[in-house]
Amino acid sequence: MSRLLGVLLTVSVLASPVQSQDSLIARLRRQADSLLSAWRDAQELAAVADSLEQVRATAGSDTIAVGGLRIIANPSPLPLREAAERAWPVIDSLYGSAAEDLPRYPYIFRAVDPDSSVRRTVLHVGVELPWDLDLRGTSTVLLTTVVAPHFDPVLADWLGTALRPTLRPQDERTAVFVQLVTAPSEAVRRCFLGDIVRCKVVLQVGDSTGLVTQWYVTPAEREALVTESFADYFARGATAPSLQRCRQHRDDACTALLQSLPPGSLPRPLGHAARLVLVREALRAGGRDAYRRLVASPNAAIEARLSSAAETDIDSLVARWRNSVLAARPRPLTLPWWAGFAAIGWTALFGFCALRSSRWRL
Amino acid sequence: MIAMFRAVLYSQWKWSRLIVVLGTVAAFAIPLLSLQGAARADRGAMQTPELLRAVQSWGTLYPLLATALGLLMAIAAWAPDHRGRHIHALTLPLERWRYVLLRFGAGFVLLAAPIAAVLIGSSLAVLTATLPPGLQAYPIALAMRFAFAVFVAYAVFFAVSAGTARTAGILLAVIAALILVQVVASMANLNLDLFGAAQTALLLGPGPLAVFAGRWMLVDV
Numbered sequence: 001m002s003r004l005l006g007v008l009l010t011v012s013v014l015a016s017p018v019q020s021q022d023s024l025i026a027r028l029r030r031q032a033d034s035l036l037s038a039w040r041d042a043q044e045l046a047a048v049a050d051s052l053e054q055v056r057a058t059a060g061s062d063t064i065a066v067g068g069l070r071i072i073a074n075p076s077p078l079p080l081r082e083a084a085e086r087a088w089p090v091i092d093s094l095y096g097s098a099a100e101d102l103p104r105y106p107y108i109f110r111a112v113d114p115d116s117s118v119r120r121t122v123l124h125v126g127v128e129l130p131w132d133l134d135l136r137g138t139s140t141v142l143l144t145t146v147v148a149p150h151f152d153p154v155l156a157d158w159l160g161t162a163l164r165p166t167l168r169p170q171d172e173r174t175a176v177f178v179q180l181v182t183a184p185s186e187a188v189r190r191c192f193l194g195d196i197v198r199c200k201v202v203l204q205v206g207d208s209t210g211l212v213t214q215w216y217v218t219p220a221e222r223e224a225l226v227t228e229s230f231a232d233y234f235a236r237g238a239t240a241p242s243l244q245r246c247r248q249h250r251d252d253a254c255t256a257l258l259q260s261l262p263p264g265s266l267p268r269p270l271g272h273a274a275r276l277v278l279v280r281e282a283l284r285a286g287g288r289d290a291y292r293r294l295v296a297s298p299n300a301a302i303e304a305r306l307s308s309a310a311e312t313d314i315d316s317l318v319a320r321w322r323n324s325v326l327a328a329r330p331r332p333l334t335l336p337w338w339a340g341f342a343a344i345g346w347t348a349l350f351g352f353c354a355l356r357s358s359r360w361r362l
Numbered sequence: 363m364i365a366m367f368r369a370v371l372y373s374q375w376k377w378s379r380l381i382v383v384l385g386t387v388a389a390f391a392i393p394l395l396s397l398q399g400a401a402r403a404d405r406g407a408m409q410t411p412e413l414l415r416a417v418q419s420w421g422t423l424y425p426l427l428a429t430a431l432g433l434l435m436a437i438a439a440w441a442p443d444h445r446g447r448h449i450h451a452l453t454l455p456l457e458r459w460r461y462v463l464l465r466f467g468a469g470f471v472l473l474a475a476p477i478a479a480v481l482i483g484s485s486l487a488v489l490t491a492t493l494p495p496g497l498q499a500y501p502i503a504l505a506m507r508f509a510f511a512v513f514v515a516y517a518v519f520f521a522v523s524a525g526t527a528r529t530a531g532i533l534l535a536v537i538a539a540l541i542l543v544q545v546v547a548s549m550a551n552l553n554l555d556l557f558g559a560a561q562t563a564l565l566l567g568p569g570p571l572a573v574f575a576g577r578w579m580l581v582d583v
Binding site: 184335348355 | 409410411414458459462463466494495496497498500503506507510511513514516517518520521524525568569570572573582583
């Protein structure tokens with residue numbers, strides 16, 4: 001009897017933490033559910049507030065339609081129609097057939113007094129523009145604020161920037177050329193020298209495993225990245241000893257530190273412009289439906305989407321990208337042709353002044 | 363005339379040989395120093411930005427050297443005449459403009475040495491360096507730019523030096539007046555930017571100092 005009592009007592013004592021743990025999990029789950037419910041309520045309220053704000057912002061406004069562009073703006077001297085007529089062909093050439101869907105993403109503008117001391121209603125929807133903005137400035141605003149249709153988060157994450165018409169395509173490619181030559185990365189240099197596989201790596205097109213060693217090929221690059229870009233980040237807590245070892249040229253420590261970075265925080269060896277130029281190249285190669293194909297399968301791999309958009313294999317597309325970038329080499333830093341003549345002219349002028357001087361007329 | 367030019371050249375050489383020699387040495391050394399270490403065989407992609415930074419930093423010395431050479435050569439060309447109250451020049455059977463032209467020309471001939479030194483130093487530096495792929499060297503363009511800068515600087519300071527104290531006073535007065543007008547305009551909240559306008563006129567487009575502006579890169583993308 002006492003043995004049975006002892007067993008029961010032992011079982012109850014052993015079970016009590018399990019029971020309390022169970023109740024803790026249940027409590028946490030209830031809290032999580034409550035938070036989720038509160039978040040959903042907040043989302044609904046935000047959506048209502050947003051739509052009310054949108055109604056308030058667009059009240060008494062006119063709608064201008066040019067091509068697929070829809071511009072909702074209050075009456076003002078802003079040259080919105082003329083600007084839209086200028087911007088539409090550029091936007092249409094980028095998004096192609098997908099530009100037909102742009103009416104779903106109207107611009108909301110509010111022309112305001114350029115005098116900043118004038119009090120005005122605060123709106124949280126749309127863009128405020130001074131009503132004296134000229135045609136060029138207004139066109140630029142339309143081009144730089146257009147919402148890319150069906151632009152999914154995966155593409156946005158990979159691209160790292162918005163896909164909009166560029167005002168200076170040549171400058172964009174030239175910037176990539178400079179990056180290819182000056183980036184402190186062996187992988188980028190090999191890409192510059194014609195290694196298409198390396199180009200795919202630095203553009204993050206294809207296999208994304210082991211990015212640390214693929215992007216930063218040499219131990220020196222990895223060490224420089226840790227000690228120059230992430231020294232503060234790794235200097236505290238458990239990573240501090242590894243940072244010390246990395247500083248002592250221990251590549252395993254440097255690599256481990258870089259691999260411990262949160263996803264997406266490893267600096268790209270090439271800037272956003274490189275990927276942007278690649279997408280533009282794919283869209284140019286793929287014709288009018290290229291953009292539609294690019295955004296058609298948000299779950300597909302980036303290389304597959306780019307290939308589909310360009311209607312060519314990814315290696316050919318990357319090679320095409322590289323060729324276009326190499327063709328955009330910046331102009332050398334030589335003096336313009338007229339500078340030599342100007343310098344000689346000024347020299348002659350000052351010399352003439354000296355000849356005419358009256359100094360020794362004593 | 364050639365004999366006269368030789369005589370003027372010789373006298374000017376005597377007065378300015380230290381400037382010419384030191385300027386030539388500096389002009390030869392700067393390109394070599396700017397590419398120091400570029401010949402290393404183990405130069406990786408990491409060093410490309412460093413190399414460009416070094417070249418750009420050293421590049422600031424070219425316009426400074428050009429200005430210094432122009433200034434010192436112009437002073438040296440006129441200093442003995444100023445000291446002697448121009449008596450020697452007045453005793454020569456020569457019009458003033460011819461005499462000034464000879465002095466002016468002699469200065470240019472002497473300045474050819476530092477210009478040639480920049481060209482030789484740059485070419486040597488580029489030949490001995492292993493440049494990373496994608497970078498290009500511009501020794502001839504750099505030397506030409508240096509030549510133009512030296513000529514303009516020399517001509518400006520030569521003209522000022524050849525002028526009277528009254529001319530120098532007028533120049534200073536004009537500059538002081540510009541500063542004064544700018545200060546008054548700023549105090550009166552007027553939208554007047556004389557310094558900006560002067561900077562644009564002097565340094566941009568075909569301005570007299572435009573050749574000094576911009577980056578002086580022996581090696582660049």
